[in-house]
Amino acid sequence: MRDLKHLIEFEDLLQQANNDLVKQARSEGKRALGYTCSFMPEVLLDLPGCFGVRLRAPGCVSPDMATYYMSGRTCHYGRSLMERALEGGFNFLDAQMATETCTVTCRFQEHLQRMDVIQNPDFFCEFCDVPFKKTENSLLHYKTQLQAHVLDKLKEKFGIDTSDEALIKAIEEHNEVCRLITEIGSYRKLDNPTITGYEFHVINLVTMVCPKYLILPALRETAEEMKTRKADPKPNWRIKVVLAGAENDMPEFTNLIESCGALVVADRHCYGSLPGREEIVIKEGETPLAAIARHYIEYSCCPRFMPQDVMRGRKQYIADLCKEYKADGLIVESNKFCEYWSYERTIDAVVLPRDFGIPTCSIEKEYVNSASGQLRTRFQAFVESVEIKKLQEGEGA
């Protein structure tokens, strides 16, 4: 396929948290607000006068200082963020909008609160409590939290306009990003997709780590470009897979999978677009904030949700994605020391092949994949096994 015009530019933007667009927005007087988890609605951080940056720590292979503070037995992602913070890589942040949604990222953010890590006199870190259910009580709770710990704080500390009008404007901008990402992502549903999983991963990530208004022009152009992009007549992939699992902000990992012959057609993971890039709809009689709270609770498929129907519904969601995106199999990954996904992956690896007939490869990885040789072997073996299965099914038919 022909290279995407902005791909290299996008890749460059992912090399460091304080990228060119972040610098530009700050130079324009906008406040940079860090966050780690999809439960912190990025749309609230993209109000006029500020912008959200979902934190990553690319290239952090040896988080030595962070290991002193958080030991070597915690998630590598959380530690890498801590390392980057200690190195000064997040000094551009004006605030960290925190959620206590998984233990290690929570601890990382508590360190930002307690220690003088971020060298920015305005810096503060504020926590939101996030519910574990999708009930009315949870919605009300979440809405109250977002009002008190995000909107009120932004107004109080930085004078941000948090009126309904401002929220509606932010939702419109956010929805445009979601529309474009969904449109670009929809090409993955084709029999012979015109976009690779790696490319999509890069594009989706830049929308999380850059100010929306600055990334939108390139995104619009990319969506236009996609309309005429042709797939290679002879695909260089052997099977198509859904990639599900834990925190995954390294497109190199998607690339590794694809280099083994498995095209990633759907991204259902912490930094993925499924769910995550659905448009926010304000229902009649609903305030913008209530709509935002409802949207994030309704769409999230995080394994921390506890109601029985929701726990089980998560499996159905993956099965539906496999069908919708015509995937031949599923790769479900968890980061070492991630407890939520260790259990979720264990169940997925049994239930999805057994009850839904979806071949599943279950792997544990690090944030930065130093063990790529081992993973490559696993993925290659999985691709072969799915191919054999397809051949056998073809013979049987």
Added chain:
Amino acid sequence: MKKFFKKLIKLGLLVYGVLFTVFYFDLDGKLLFYVVEPFLVKHYDSVKRKDPLKAVYGMDKPNYEYDVK
């Protein structure tokens, strides 16, 4: 009757003495450690159990939500 009580007391003292010996020399512990536990473990290993991987995972569970306002 007196004889019976004497016998009973003697028997009681004997039982008490035996129990004290069991207690003092930890004979209960030794019996459990060397005999009972290995026997039971062998038994539990042979108990037929459901295969966890065959446990049903239904998708039709209700939403337990209640109006308490």
Added chain:
Amino acid sequence: MKLNILEKVKNVAKSISEFDVNKLKEADYKKLAKDFVYGKPHGERRLGDLYLPKTGLYKHREWRGLKDTFYYFNMIWLYNYAHMVTDIMKYGGLPAFVRGLWRYRWMGQTYLPVMHWFDRGLEGLRGEALRASAWHYRAMTSETIRQFMRMFAADVSNGGSKELHDHTLAHDETVWGGIFYPWRNNFDDVPLQMIPYFVTCHVNNHTVLHYIDAVQSIGLPGDPCPMCQAEAGIFVDDDMPDYYPAFVTSNEACDGSVATSVLQDWMINKPLFAMPQPMQFDDPLVLEHCEREIEECWKFIEEQTGQPFNFELLKEYLEKQNKLQEFEWEKWDVAANTNYYPINGVAQALYRIYQSQDGYRDIWAETDKKVRKILNKVVEKKIDSFPLTRHRVIAWSCAPLYYSNWCTWAYNCWGLNCIINRDSLMFDMTIRTDTYENCLHDMAVYHEWAPMRRMAVGGMHHIFELWDYMERFHCDMVMMYDQLQCKGMQGVHGLFEDEFRARNIHAIWMPHALPDKRVVSRAEIRQIVNDYMTTVMHEEPLDPSLLDFDDGESW
């Protein structure tokens, strides 16, 4: 076998031939008689010599002097064995017990050697400390029997009664039993893992390894919290009685606990109500949410039981529970401000966490009554219960003191007296019963302060309440548990190091993996304490025989 016997005979013959008659003549008979009557003083006991290698069994049980040995024999050993029988008869009868014993690994393998659990915890104790600590153990044993007998009697998969089954509710052990008070007249609530997991590990730590292996056998990695792993493993191994029609779970205390619920839900496949607690519980805004969760849970119970919520019953139980809390405060007061506190660290910790989590039961009130008498006596007579205390220790973070058996050992070997531990301090409140609103408010707070939530993963500033408690309990040393697989506490490791250094506090980091002794053994834990006490504190052991011994296969 033959060789063994021959060797033993040879050894006996050798020792007879080497026997020095002069030794008999030179023996200090007065001292021997004194030791016989009063027991050897601390420092001369050599408790380590009593162990048989590897097993932790005793060559013979400790001679504590006439009075205490016979107290131990009559009022602890005999009394508890006898009461185990009567408790079994009282709470369901022999057939249910035998059915459970024959079916469930955690039952047979664990609970039969319960007297060795007493032995380990009460080693070296004398006088009132022996008595008060033993009553705590007795209460826990009785309540444990009550719970497992209810499980067996209601276990429809193993010959139990359907009616009892339908009148029993299950809940995650981290859901406070008080939530079920409004139904206690007709229904019983039995936590799922308290007996098959939590208590078993203390009594016999062999069993739990089986469950950890079971859950890993279906693909779970080895790094999540071993407690959660074991709790899930019981279900994977099909070793849980079917005694309940529905259950309630919570997110307490951590990610691992939530994730375990997901796996348990799969294996249990019954109506489940999730009653999560807010993570940021200091935020006053979360309270209403928490209250509504409790009320929704009550609606779920009403729906499952067909019996309406009974506020009067709730009040009645809460008032009884408040009495237990008030006595706990009295105990803390004595522990904090005197040397007379007669309850050793392990009895204090286990009893408190068991009682506060389980909710009110008559056995707790009966026990507190007995302990109160002892407490009054030691205070009035100024009896120093742990006279060779060198350091007053506070134990902090995720606790393995029950599994690792360090607590009793540390006093006997080094004079480290564990005055209080973090788990004991969790539910530091009574609950108002004057109005429904106040009651619900306080119940929500109580629920939020569940074990580990408050001081392990519920906000970093609470973890650092350690310094205040050190001062309050007049402690000069910290036993800092280093749960290798607790992400919450591992994630704050460095800050604690910094604080200990800055405050010049003696803290011993004790690595452990809760019940999984394959990760860190008891011997390794003891070695770490030994090293600290010799190299940093430059102290000599009170009982050198306890410095190094092999109990690798012990219960």
